Amino acid sequence: MKKLLxxxxxxxFLFACNKQDEATKVDQYKKIVYRINTGDSxxxxxxxxxxxxxxxxxxxxxxxxxxxxxxxxxxxxxxTGTDAKxxxxxxxxxxxxxxxxxxxxTVLAKTDSITYDPANQLHxxxxxxxxxIIP
Numbered sequence: 001m002k003k004l005l006x007x008x009x010x011x012x013f014l015f016a017c018n019k020q021d022e023a024t025k026v027d028q029y030k031k032i033v034y035r036i037n038t039g040d041s042x043x044x045x046x047x048x049x050x051x052x053x054x055x056x057x058x059x060x061x062x063x064x065x066x067x068x069x070x071x072x073x074x075x076x077x078x079x080t081g082t083d084a085k086x087x088x089x090x091x092x093x094x095x096x097x098x099x100x101x102x103x104x105x106t107v108l109a110k111t112d113s114i115t116y117d118p119a120n121q122l123h124x125x126x127x128x129x130x131x132x133i134i135p
Contacts (some may be wrong), residue, residue, distance in 0.1 A: 031103050031134040034074040034086050038066055039095035046087040050079040058082050075103070080135045087130045094127035109133045 034047045043066040048059035059082050066072055078084040086098050086109075094114040101107050111129045117127040 003008075023098045023120075023124060024074050026082040029077050030080050031075065031077050032084060032108065032135065033101045034072075034076060035099040036066060036086075036088060037070075037097050038072070038088075038090075039069050040090045040092045041068055042066075042092070043053055043096055045098075046085070046091045047074060048078060048086075049075065049076045052079070059084055061085070077133055082134065083132055084135055085130065085132050087128070089126055089128040091124050091126050096127075096129075098129060099133060100131060100133055108135070 029050055034045075036043070036045060044063070046061050046063050046065060049062055051058065051060040053092050057079075059078050076084075084100065086100055088096055088098050088111075090096060094113070094116060097111050098105055099110040110130045111131055114127050114129045117123075117128065
């Protein structure tokens with residue numbers, strides 16, 4: 001009888017330890033929307049999306065070019081606790097704005113200024129802005 005009781009206690013202890021490991025391994029994700037309003041063509045953007053596989057884990061940069069003026073909304077899922085960034089660069093003018101919002105439209109971050117970098121021997125004139133959040 002004592003052996004059965006000892007076996008029951010040991011098995012419940014191992015079962016409880018296994019449940020705790022599963023609870024700590026859960027990664028949290030958040031759905032956000034990158035909103036870009038541009039009056040320029042060929043706006044270069046970089047934004048982050050969550051990647052989770054055997055070789056990578058985290059928010060990874062993705063590049064794109066918005067070839068026509070307009071309002072763009074890019075839905076994305078990001079890993080919480082790491083940076084979610086949005087970067088925009090134009091060689092025509094600073095006629096663009098960027099926001100990171102929740103799916104319901106709540107603004108988490110937005111551009112407050114656009115930096116102008118005049119042309120020199122190394123590059124042409126450019127306007128750029130960057131916003132960061134940690135969801």
